[in-house]
Amino acid sequence: LDFIPLHAPVDLFVCMGMAGGAFGGNRGLRPIPPEKGIFPLDHLHECDAEKKEYLGCLKSSSNKSEQCRHLSKKYLQCRMAKNLMAKQDMSELGFSGVKELDSAGDKNKESLEH
Amino acid sequence: MLYYLTAVVFGMVGLTYAAVPLYRTFCQATGYGGTVQRKETVEEKIARHSESGTVTEREIVVQFTADVADGMQWKFTPTQREVRVKPGESVLAFYTAENKISAPITGVSTYNVTPMKAGVYFNKIQCFCYEEQRLLPGEQIDVPVFFYIDPEFETDPRMDGINNLILTYTFFKVSEENTTATSSSVPVQETS
Numbered sequence: 001l002d003f004i005p006l007h008a009p010v011d012l013f014v015c016m017g018m019a020g021g022a023f024g025g026n027r028g029l030r031p032i033p034p035e036k037g038i039f040p041l042d043h044l045h046e047c048d049a050e051k052k053e054y055l056g057c058l059k060s061s062s063n064k065s066e067q068c069r070h071l072s073k074k075y076l077q078c079r080m081a082k083n084l085m086a087k088q089d090m091s092e093l094g095f096s097g098v099k100e101l102d103s104a105g106d107k108n109k110e111s112l113e114h
Numbered sequence: 115m116l117y118y119l120t121a122v123v124f125g126m127v128g129l130t131y132a133a134v135p136l137y138r139t140f141c142q143a144t145g146y147g148g149t150v151q152r153k154e155t156v157e158e159k160i161a162r163h164s165e166s167g168t169v170t171e172r173e174i175v176v177q178f179t180a181d182v183a184d185g186m187q188w189k190f191t192p193t194q195r196e197v198r199v200k201p202g203e204s205v206l207a208f209y210t211a212e213n214k215i216s217a218p219i220t221g222v223s224t225y226n227v228t229p230m231k232a233g234v235y236f237n238k239i240q241c242f243c244y245e246e247q248r249l250l251p252g253e254q255i256d257v258p259v260f261f262y263i264d265p266e267f268e269t270d271p272r273m274d275g276i277n278n279l280i281l282t283y284t285f286f287k288v289s290e291e292n293t294t295a296t297s298s299s300v301p302v303q304e305t306s
Contacts, residue, residue, distance in 0.1 A: 038245045039258050051256055054206065058194055065199045065206075072206035076260070085240070093239065094160045094204030094262060 040084055047078040069098045156237040156262055163202055168265045170200045174277055176263075180209055181284040187215045188249065190285050193256055202265040204239060208256045209283055213249035220248040220288040225259075228280045235267040236279065246288050259283075 042048070054075050057068035065072075073095045079085035090096075154162075176199055178192030193208035213219050223243045227233040242257040249255065259281070267273050 037240050039240050039242045039260075041242065041247055041249075041255055041257060043253070043255065045255075048256075051208065051258075055193060055208065058197065063194060063197050065197045065203060069203065072204075072260075075206060075258075091164070092157050092160065093260070094164070094202075096164055 037086055039079070042079070042082075042084055046082045047075060047084065050075040050078045069095065073098050156239050159237065159264060160204065160262060163265050168202055170202045170265050170268055172268050172277070173198050173200055174263060174267075174279060175199075176205070176207075176279045176281055178207060178209070179280060179282045181282060183284065183286040186219075186221060186285055186287040187290075188212060188219060188221060188285055189214055190283075199263060201235070201263040201267045204260060204262045207259045207261075207281075209242075209259065210254065210256050211247075211249060211285070212254040213251055215290075216251045218248055218250050218291045220246050220290075221285045222246050222288050223283050223285045225281060225283045228282070229276060231272060232267070232276055232279055235264040235270075235273070236281070237262045237264060243283065 050071070054068055054071040057071050058065070061067040073090055076085060076093065077090070080087045090098075175196050177196040178194065180190045180192050182188055182190050189210075189212040191210050193210045197205055197207055199205045211221075222245065225238070225241070225243055227236045239260045239262055241259040241261075247257075261281075263279075
């Protein structure tokens with residue numbers, strides 16, 4: 001396959017098109033279904049409070065995601081509770097080291113991941 | 115001679131049709147052009163790194179941009195401009211979508227990651243993409259994206275100097291419903 005180098009620019013453009021968007025979108029291509037799942041829309045705004053809390057935390061921590069993970073966990077748990085997300089163990093989603101704020105307000109974070 | 119030429123024509127046409135799935139396989143296998151790869155599932159990746167106690171140091175800034183296709187009358191913007199993350203962290207982010215007209219609109223979205231060679235390490239866990247989403251007239255909603263950057267990003271020399279990723283979502287219109295309700299005095303926009 002020694003002609004591959006010649007095809008490289010063509011391949012690049014085709015792959016960009018396949019990746020979804022370089023040349024005006026998915027015309028004619030069936031979109032690849034997501035790997036895990038899709039978030040249904042929260043039309044009834046059932047998890048808005050948790051969402052606002054998380055976004056507020058991001059703002060106050062200069063958008064550092066690490067500091068707000070306990071709130072993103074809370075948001076996803078809300079979604080699961082309202083059937084807006086398939087229920088699954090939070091550790092499977094990468095939250096194995098994250099604990100929520102307890103009643104005393106201390107953030108207790110085990111360093112499993114960090 | 116004629117048969118030979120005819121066979122060549124059919125062969126070429128056949129190759130053209132075969133090109134679509136072949137390119138898709140090629141793009142996914144190599145991650146070329148920013149195509150996101152999927153060999154190991156994200157959960158498997160998360161579990162593997164969790165067990166091996168992978169520690170990551172490098173902070174990456176993920177910026178968010180939003181696009182709508184021509185004729186798609188949604189206002190669509192990222193809710194936060196960027197997040198600062200470490201590889202191996204599962205991250206939540208939001209986009210805000212609003213239907214600006216007086217008819218329900220159904221849309222579908224796709225996403226892409228740049229720089230393209232970093233797309234290999236970007237794993238979407240869940241999002242609002244690839245499935246039709248319908249907004250009522252005037253409805254505004256925040257839609258979440260949940261993703262994970264593979265810790266192997268840190269050890270790949272090709273990723274040296276890449277500390278910014280841009281995640282772009284684009285919404286395309288699937289359909290717009292005609293409302294014949296007479297109470298609304300705003301004319302429904304017809305797509306040309």
